[in-house]
Amino acid sequence: MAGWGKWALMAVALAGTAAHAQPAADTAPTAFPQRATAYPDRPAIAVGVAWYPEQWPEERWDTDLKMMRDTGFNTVRIGEFAWSRMEPVEGKFDFAWMDRAIAAAQRHGFMVVIGTPTAAPPAWLTQTYPDTLRIDEKGVRAGHGGRRHFSFASQRYRDFSRRIATEMAKRYGRHPAVVGWQIDNEVGPPSWDPEAIAAWHAFLKQRYGTIDNLNKRWTTQYWSQFYNSFDQVPLHQTGQQNPGLLLDFRHFTTRMWTDFIQNQAKAIRPLIDKRSFITTNTMFWNAGFDHFVMHRDLDIASWDNYIPDGRPDWVANGANHDLVRGYKQRNFWLMETQPGRVDWVPVNRALDPGQVREMAWQAVAHGADAILYWQWRPAANGQETYHGAILGQDGKPNPIQPEIARVSADLTRAAPLLADTAPAADVAMLYSYDSRWAIDLQRHHRDFDPIKAFTDFYRPIRVQSQGVHVISPDADLARYRLVVAPNMMVMTETEAAALEAYVRGGGHLVLGPRSGMRDDANALYPRTQPGPLADLLGAEVAQYYALDEGVSLTGAIAGKASIWAEELTPTAPDVRTIATYRDPGGWLDGKAAIVTRKVGSGSITYVGAWLDPATMNTLAADLLAEAKVTPVIAGAHPDFEIAEREGKGKRILIAINHGKDARALTLPAGAKPAGGDWAGGRVAAHGVAWFTLPGSPR
Known part of the structure; x- marks a missing residue:
């Protein structure tokens, strides 16, 4: 902390001033170390809180900042909802208050993350330019007063967003307290306004080249959907639409949000210190867009981890941390997490004593180099006044504050050890947004939840191996002993070739139900599952069944299956059946449920059924043993x-x-x-x- 304190004192003289250094030439993402920032003299682990100085009298700021330091914090995030304060009328900027707020934060020794305020536009913008407001799928245009009510396709809104972000970066891009930039806040809802529809048609033309190619890939002869031109193609997210259209809607949404974020990032990057990161914070298992794609041109990933019901499932929550780390395959920032409770579910139960601390440490264990709480103090009024906070409405510490102070003390003490380290794992699990979307569009069984299917595989493998990386299907697999694709229903020929190369190189690959069923236009492959990997597996699915009651399994892997079952037929003599269905009088009786095949020193295994927890535990143990994956501590209690x-x-x-x-x-x-x-x-x-x-x- 000595170096940090020295920096804070030396920099006070620069507080509140605009940057005067020449803009950096860098336009590409920075290669960040496995620590909170690329500043070697700053804390390796950031711990802090979202602070809204614009909501409170200025004479209160020093009191709050001192209390934050007493809580052990070293970081504040500011600005992400303050557009109306920064630009109270069009083209008239007022940053004087923010100058003073950042100066105060610096005076107290804080690192500062600045959020661009584009999630909540000011009233002058939406009222003067109503075309910037989003339109929902039913054709209803949003009104002012909430957040995320703008259209991601509006060029006018993008121009205003770029302008405010640029003005902020000009002023604070080289400020010595500022270490990072968060673009917008929890982006999400799409729009069906005229600009979005035009962008959709342009996207399809770029993706398919000709309308004939689109018709072929989507099989538009079905239900007389044939199109003569791209501008005939409707923009839909729901309903009985073509599965190819609905999957491409997600691809389109990904493109639009990625472009929206990059519109600001490209404006900011030349104006900021090259060591400062650029990120955007995302939410949960958000399925609105492909997060791997969005994060390609950002420096780090960050996300907001909340436990809405106050009862954490630590394994499933850990899977989400691992997914976020997988966006960049680098350590991430936990940009928001709850100090006790949330405020948006029917019963907003608080976490139990000790759980706020354990959940913070879980994030660190999975690769977080920053823990930031939301929020410091509830606003006197507003939509989120009941959300958990570290201070109460009276400005005094809530009962959770001592526990959070302990988190800060822990991480300050552990930071030198944790610096430049990352989670270790010999196992990778592949997470495919295309597959998740495609399954959700046509589940065939109401309970075939792709997230639960993923976490049901993840749970025993993570508990037994004590280390899993969750990565994109196009990531490098060579370093892993075991690769698991729980439900990779959409599989491109390129992805299949990479998986085959991994197996032939000595890797152990496990595929779950429905794998290799569809291509990236959501069309069925002419060969049944696992489609392009059927020859490598030496088996294929003869038929699949949605189950309304469970079936038994016998063989080396014995137990039960429910929800989904596939009948596997070996096509090569060296394929070994390790589980067989027992379904007297049913279609599945005596048929193969799980098969495996050795390929040189590697192997490929296909799990054709949704296994119950006990059966999954048995299978996971066998898979890990075959791949020679061992835990750090064998026999640890399940808690x-x-x-x-x-x-x-x-x-x-x-x-x-x-x-x-x-x-x-x-x-x-x-x-x-x-x-x-x-x-x-x-x-x-x-x-x-x-x-x-x-x-x-x-």
Whole structure:
């Protein structure tokens, strides 16, 4: 902290001034280290809060900032909803208050992340230019007063957004307190306005080249959908539309939001310190667009992790962290998380004592280098006044504040160990947005939820291996011993070729139900599952069935299956059936449910059924053993989440007890306690402990 304090004191003289250095020439994403920022003299782990100085009297600012420092924070995020304060009337900018706010934050030793305010346009903009407002699929134009009510296709709105972002970057791009930029806030809803429809037609023309090609790929002879020109193609998200159209709607939405974000990012990047990151914060398992694509030209990923019902499923939540890290395959920022409760579900239950801390540590274990809470204090009025906050409406600490202060103390203490480390894993799971969308469009069984299908595979594999990376299907697979694609229904020929090369190179590949069923236009392959990988597997699906009651499995993997079952037929003599259906009098009786085939030193396995948890546990153990994947700590109690972060010359073990009772933990040889709730060989209830490990990173 000494270096950080020295920086803060030296920089006070520059507070509140616009940047005078020449703009950097950089326009591409920066190669960031595995730490919170690319500034070597700043904290390796950021911990802080969203602060809204525009909502409070200026004489209160120093009090709040001091209280934040007393809570152990080193970072504030500001600005993302303050457009009407920055530009109160069109073309008239007022940054004097923000100058003073950033100066105050710097005076108290904070790093600052600035959010561009384009999620909530000012009234003068939407009233003067109503064409900037989004139109929903029913044709209703949004009104002013909420947020995210603009059209992502509006060129006028993009111009205004670029202008405010540029003015902010000119003023604060080289400010010594500012370390990062968040573009917009939780982008999401699309629009059906005239500009969006025109952009849709242009997108389709670029994607398919000719209308004849689109007709062929979408099979538009079905239901007389044939089009003579691109401008005949309707823009739809829902309803009984062509599956190719509906999947391309998601591709289009991805393109529009990516362009919207890059419109600001490209304006900002030449004006800011090249060490400052550019990101945008996303939400949960948001299916509105392909996050891998959106993040390609951003520096880091960041997301907002909330537990709406106040009852965390730590394994499923960990999968979401792993997915976010996979967007860039680099450590990420947790840009928002709840200090207790949310305010948007029917019952907004608070997390139990200790769970705010354990969830913060879970994020770090999965690769977060920053934990920022939302929010510091509830606004006196507004749509989110009931949301959890660190202070109450009276400006005094809420009961959660001491626990959050402990999080800050933990991370400040652990930061030197965690610096330049990343989560270790020998297992990768492939997450395909195309497949998720395609399954949701035509589930065939109401309960075939693609997220649950993914997490049902993830759960036993993560618990048993203690390390999983979630990555895009086009990522490099060579480093992983085991690759699992739980439901990769949409599979391109290129992706199939990469998966085959991985197996032939000695990797172990596992495919779940429906894999390889459709191409990237959402059309059925002429060969049944796994489509382009059927020859490699040496088996194919003869038929698939939606189940309204479970079926039994016998063989090396015995147990039960429900929801979905595929009948597999081996086509090669060396294919081994490891599970067979028992369904007396039914179509599936005696048919293969799971098959596997060795390919050199690698293997490919196809799981044709949705397995129950016990059966998945058995299968996961066999798959991990075959791939020679071993956990850091064998036999840990199920309440424990075990993770390893590693970097050059160091390995850090993190143990989180998600249970309500203290639990014993047998450490690996050479492990040394480094901090947390470790006493007498046990980790306290809702406790966290971290250790150093001997040996080199894997």
